[in-house]
Amino acid sequence: MVRFKNRYVLCEVVSEDPRCRQCIEDRAVGLAVREAIARAHGDYGLACCCVSFTVKYLNAYTGTVLLRCRKDFYRLLCSALPLVRQLESRNQRYPCYFNTLHVGGTIRTCQKFLIQYNRRQLLMLLQNCTNEEERRSIRQSVLSCSLTEEQSQSGDEEDDDDTETD
Amino acid sequence: MCRIGRWRAHGLNRSQPPFPKTSQTYQFTCEPCKSLRLHLLYLLQHRSVGYSTVALNHVIDFKEKKQEIVKPVSPSELFPSLPIVQGTSKRIKVLNRLTLVVSDPSHCNLLRSTSTNIRLYDLIAVFPKTEKLFHIACTTLDVDLVCINVTEKLPFYFRRPPVNVAIDRGIYFELLYTPAIKDSTMRRYTISNAISLMQICKGKNIVMSSAAERPLELRGPYDVANLGLLFGMSESDAKAAVSTNCRATLLHGETRKSACGVVYTVKKPRKVEEEETTLPACKRAKTQA
Numbered sequence: 001m002v003r004f005k006n007r008y009v010l011c012e013v014v015s016e017d018p019r020c021r022q023c024i025e026d027r028a029v030g031l032a033v034r035e036a037i038a039r040a041h042g043d044y045g046l047a048c049c050c051v052s053f054t055v056k057y058l059n060a061y062t063g064t065v066l067l068r069c070r071k072d073f074y075r076l077l078c079s080a081l082p083l084v085r086q087l088e089s090r091n092q093r094y095p096c097y098f099n100t101l102h103v104g105g106t107i108r109t110c111q112k113f114l115i116q117y118n119r120r121q122l123l124m125l126l127q128n129c130t131n132e133e134e135r136r137s138i139r140q141s142v143l144s145c146s147l148t149e150e151q152s153q154s155g156d157e158e159d160d161d162d163t164e165t166d
Numbered sequence: 167m168c169r170i171g172r173w174r175a176h177g178l179n180r181s182q183p184p185f186p187k188t189s190q191t192y193q194f195t196c197e198p199c200k201s202l203r204l205h206l207l208y209l210l211q212h213r214s215v216g217y218s219t220v221a222l223n224h225v226i227d228f229k230e231k232k233q234e235i236v237k238p239v240s241p242s243e244l245f246p247s248l249p250i251v252q253g254t255s256k257r258i259k260v261l262n263r264l265t266l267v268v269s270d271p272s273h274c275n276l277l278r279s280t281s282t283n284i285r286l287y288d289l290i291a292v293f294p295k296t297e298k299l300f301h302i303a304c305t306t307l308d309v310d311l312v313c314i315n316v317t318e319k320l321p322f323y324f325r326r327p328p329v330n331v332a333i334d335r336g337i338y339f340e341l342l343y344t345p346a347i348k349d350s351t352m353r354r355y356t357i358s359n360a361i362s363l364m365q366i367c368k369g370k371n372i373v374m375s376s377a378a379e380r381p382l383e384l385r386g387p388y389d390v391a392n393l394g395l396l397f398g399m400s401e402s403d404a405k406a407a408v409s410t411n412c413r414a415t416l417l418h419g420e421t422r423k424s425a426c427g428v429v430y431t432v433k434k435p436r437k438v439e440e441e442e443t444t445l446p447a448c449k450r451a452k453t454q455a
Binding site: 016039040078081082083085098099100101 | 343346347350353381382383384385386388389390392393395396
């Protein structure tokens, strides 16, 4: 069967500044990644990677980003991701970095990985919980983590208070 | 496709074919001042990005007037409670590491002297500045790591004989990746120095580490392995550079504390006497908790 094969790269945007979350949007992320590829691999790299490059999924609360590119050029993309230094949108710059989590051939495999990863993160948050109500809501979220038929991304309700306090 | 979750990998900034299931990676950070310790603390607490061992670096530069090797700060003083490695239930290990920047053969005498402070460091690295010192470091010095300069053009070319001797002795070459992230000129030097090293050593015995001064300059182990691809390594070599080679370096450092790695002594609390007398020696449990 002749079809276009893609690679989906799942990453997490990590930043010290909590305001960076507002800035996570698909255009800003796409621009930042493209700029990093241009810096690392030049015009050739930028041209190759942008053949089928899009930001497929974005979650500003957890900072999860799913990128797509062609299978032949995914190495160029993956090797340029560590070089991203900042996100820029609406004339505001926030220093951040991208943490690659998983590279998959389909969106479904990335989704399965993301659900497992989120479950683990929730369990880690559970340890740092301070009051009973947060504990209860986290336990409920962990129990509802599953790949349902409607392809809904469950398990994303986390307590962001714990991740943002210094 | 590998999954970071299954790696018991870690690496601050720092400690990376299919990844082995339990692998340790580590990264080094330079520790110039107290604020970095706070940053490290923040980072380890909030973003245990997938590393299980961290080594803190103390740099001794001999260009200034003679410096004494100071006692390393014990990690338990810096971090009262270490965070848990992502995916396991063990705590992150924090080790101490010493880097000697040598530009003269007389500086190496410090390693041979039996000063007590050197023994307190878990890892010893040397940063040679000339070809002769590189040769000495690879063939005779008792170190674990030889640092490769990435911030400027190498004043000497690598030759095959000392590199092969170093590989046989179990000494690893260290590449820093944070300069590559920060600056475009440094990136060019890093890549050209790394590629010339790869052509000689064929990708073996390489360790990638960071020299981060800020928490945002650290990268996860998967990303560091991807950067290894930029430096001319094959995919399996790059993954090994972040995981198995680091573990091998740690073990190499541990052999310094023991009798050539064959025997090492550990103080244990004395077990109950009667258990030792009832069973004959051959029937006693081989390992005790």
